[in-house]
Amino acid sequence: MSRGQATVIGFSAVALWALLALFTVGSAPVPPLQLNAICFAIGGGIGLIWVALTEGFGVLRRIPMKVYAFGTIALFGYHFLYFTALRLAPPAEASLIAYLWPLLIVVFSGLLPGERLRALHVLGALIAFGGAALIVARGGVSARAEALPGYGLAFLCALTWSAYSLVSRRLGEVPTAAVAVYCLATAFLSALAHLALEPTLWPAGISGWGAVLALGLGPVGLAFYTWDVGVKRGDIQLLGTASYAAPLLSTLALVLAGxxxxxxxxxxxxxxxxxxAFLAAMASKLKKGASD
Known part of the structure; x- marks a missing residue:
């Protein structure tokens, strides 16, 4: 698989995450952690089916437990921090802070072996972040002192996902099959957190269950597998910048759905x-030309 192919596969995760808001609206009134548990169980289940049909379950036994712990903490930690931040701070501001993760990926990618960070990478990421900010905070922002704990958790959320993506790059030899275990463990932890913190509410009718199933198959399922391929084998700086297309595509999906x-x-x-994204692509092209 070429670097370009892996980058395209990685960006398919961004396209799938763009459907997250639409399907989440359709899944109401299911609480966030309960929805997390159901969807990650579906995502982990399809991963196990894929493993069984390809490499076999033996590949999972060869992966160190510390890798499973790392992936589980990242996936569960990100979502738990995000949902908690939204409870403690205004959603627009919390979401915007949490969405610093693509910029953090771009900035810190220069520390990875074989990667070189250029000024155009950072400039492109900042401009794209500005575009995402227009959408996420389009209702206005009003920072409040009492929301500071939520803002802090949202920033930890951004650090968690950027660290997961960057460390995954260092774990390039770990097969993507490991993501199936991350998902199932995250589902289990989400179920425990749900039982402790939330009331249990089920989807309303067939359309509600359809939205939950779609979430588990796509944005909270396949997306994590394709993202793993992208950050391990693709252009991680271009992926980081292009990830700011997610809130744009998400809003467009909501518009098209009425x-x-x-x-x-x-x-x-x-x-x-x-x-x-264009500036980041140009920077990556210059980097490639300099290495040839």
């Missing part, structure tokens, strides 16, 4: 995200 209204702001955000 859940949200279109606005001129979307065009500006799209232009900024595209410009940021």
């Amino acid at each position: 859940v949200a209204a279109a606005s001129p702001l979307l065009l500006l955000a799209a232009a900024m995200i595209a410009a940021g």
